[in-house]
Amino acid sequence: MSEDLQTQREQALVDRVVDSFGSAPDARLKQIMQSLTVHLHDFLRDVRLTEDEWDKAIAFLTAAGHITDDRRQEFILLSDVLGASMQTIIMNNPADADTTESTVFGPFFLEDSPEIPLGGDISGGATGQPCWIEGSVVDTAGTPIAGARVEVWEADDDGFYDVQYDDDRIAGRAHLHTDTDGSFRFWALTPTPYPIPHDGPVGAMLAAVNRSPVRAAHLHFMVTADNLRTLVTHIFVKGDPQLEIGDSVFGVQDSLIKDFIQQDPSTPTPDGRNLNGQPWARARFDIVLTPQD
Ligand code: BEZ
Numbered sequence: 001m002s003e004d005l006q007t008q009r010e011q012a013l014v015d016r017v018v019d020s021f022g023s024a025p026d027a028r029l030k031q032i033m034q035s036l037t038v039h040l041h042d043f044l045r046d047v048r049l050t051e052d053e054w055d056k057a058i059a060f061l062t063a064a065g066h067i068t069d070d071r072r073q074e075f076i077l078l079s080d081v082l083g084a085s086m087q088t089i090i091m092n093n094p095a096d097a098d099t100t101e102s103t104v105f106g107p108f109f110l111e112d113s114p115e116i117p118l119g120g121d122i123s124g125g126a127t128g129q130p131c132w133i134e135g136s137v138v139d140t141a142g143t144p145i146a147g148a149r150v151e152v153w154e155a156d157d158d159g160f161y162d163v164q165y166d167d168d169r170i171a172g173r174a175h176l177h178t179d180t181d182g183s184f185r186f187w188a189l190t191p192t193p194y195p196i197p198h199d200g201p202v203g204a205m206l207a208a209v210n211r212s213p214v215r216a217a218h219l220h221f222m223v224t225a226d227n228l229r230t231l232v233t234h235i236f237v238k239g240d241p242q243l244e245i246g247d248s249v250f251g252v253q254d255s256l257i258k259d260f261i262q263q264d265p266s267t268p269t270p271d272g273r274n275l276n277g278q279p280w281a282r283a284r285f286d287i288v289l290t291p292q293d
């Protein structure tokens with residue numbers, strides 16, 4: 001068959017599939033399905049996908065479905081490692097030098113975290129180097145936001161979140177409310193790099209393409225306040241070698257890389273806490289929330 005005829009046959013199929021969505025009553029759904037069809041068929045023809053490769057893709061998606069349950073979401077993980085989660089966040093949270101950038105939510109947030117007072121400790125027994133975190137929450141006019149809810153969660157220094165242990169512990173997570181002047185402060189743990197869950201098909205794919213599952217060290221934040229857009233973000237640790245190697249889910253934004261300043265054990269802690277001679281660190285995160293749309 002001539003190349004032209006082959007191209008015509010392939011294009012005729014794309015046109016038929018696009019047309020099949022033509023009478024969708026929801027205009028947005030129609031746009032999404034027609035565009036998906038065009039891009040999917042472009043991809044298939046670009047790589048000249050073989051039937052064997054199609055079988056492997058179906059097996060991959062089937063395995064992702066089988067490992068997914070209410071605690072494990074392999075499809076979000078796939079979206080994360082393809083950069084699709086981060087691209088969706090970037091598109092929907094346009095860059096604005098004045099407001100704090102967003103990043104991926106990740107699978108380890110829990111509703112109903114313990115509430116701690118200002119200056120309290122989120123570690124709840126999770127191991128790691130004590131780290132004093134302080135900062136403020138303001139709106140784009142610079143007005144301090146009193147009573148904003150600040151949720152924080154992180155892995156321990158073995159690289160695991162509490163929910164990855166089988167013993168129902170709650171550790172390395174808490175929420176607190178900003179002070180009357182919009183400030184917050186709490187004890188956490190200096191974040192360490194850890195791998196995303198990589199014992200499933202997404203991990204196998206990363207290994208096959210020689211990519212690391214490790215995330216740059218980070219501390220998660222979710223900040224909510226009346227009439228302001230909820231911010232989901234992290235702070236990253238300046239100097240973390242994983243920042244150079246790359247974050248497995250592409251979550252790093254330069255503005256979110258903070259100095260975690262190592263303190264000598266003899267340096268008095270900000271709240272007088274006795275750390276029994278342990279070294280500790282401190283970091284600052286000043287947050288600017290966007291008005292609600
Ligand atoms: C996390 O940071 O907790 C995370 C984000 C994306 C995928 C897996 C883990």
Ligand code: FE
Binds near residue numbers: 108218220
């Ligand atoms: Fe995380």
